[in-house]
Amino acid sequence: MQKHELRDHLRKALFIPSMKARTKEQALEELLDLFVAEKYVKNKQLVLEMLKQRELLGSTSLGKGVAVPHGRTTATADVIIAFGRSEKGVDFDASDKNPVTLFFMVIAPHNDEGNIYLPILGTLVIILKDAKKRHALNKVETFEELVALIDGE
């Protein structure tokens, strides 16, 4: 997957430049609320439960202050990415113990067109391994800045 293809799955309405969450559960819920408000998922509790179960499998934090909470659910039809930035950071059970300031939440159906879910996760991991990108992402204020950064501009 090319980086620019990620933009097709980002939504302006699913962008939070300054998250309120202070805990892991609050962070999951704050991001998920965007999907619910935009009707990308019908049943919040079902998807929240799935995201919590996913965290049981292992924290979706990648360390260095980033996390990619993700999962497939029957309760959606689209592969969508939400972005959130937390200035104070959230304890997300990261292996390096660093608070998470950058969140990309990816929610996908079980059978996504073109099987793009796993490539999307892989591409996000690659982007977030780049220290310069992380530094820049920690400063984004607008959705347009986010898209430009993801595109590699």
Added chain:
Amino acid sequence: MGNSELEQLISLQDLDLMIEESEEVEKLGFSITGVSQLKIAREELAAKISKPLLYRYERLRKKLKRAIVPVKNDICLGCFLHQPTSIGAQGREGVDLFTCENCGRMLYWLD
């Protein structure tokens, strides 16, 4: 068939896929440490579902991979057959369980 049982089936299917896909997700760079814990959670959830329904779910999963599929704009997202409008209203309430006449999967209305 109550609404909660349909939701339990959906949670079960989400868990099953999560477990199946865990190795692929790990290869991408995520830390996967809790597969056995998740398998226990899966069995606990399965125990709450009535045996005939669970059997039906397992049989459909084996045959078609996905036992429950979303319906959007009255289209079954398993086989893309248009569902009769007459069942849409009841299906949206999520009280009764409907199956796609074409592919046989259980249906979950998204809209």
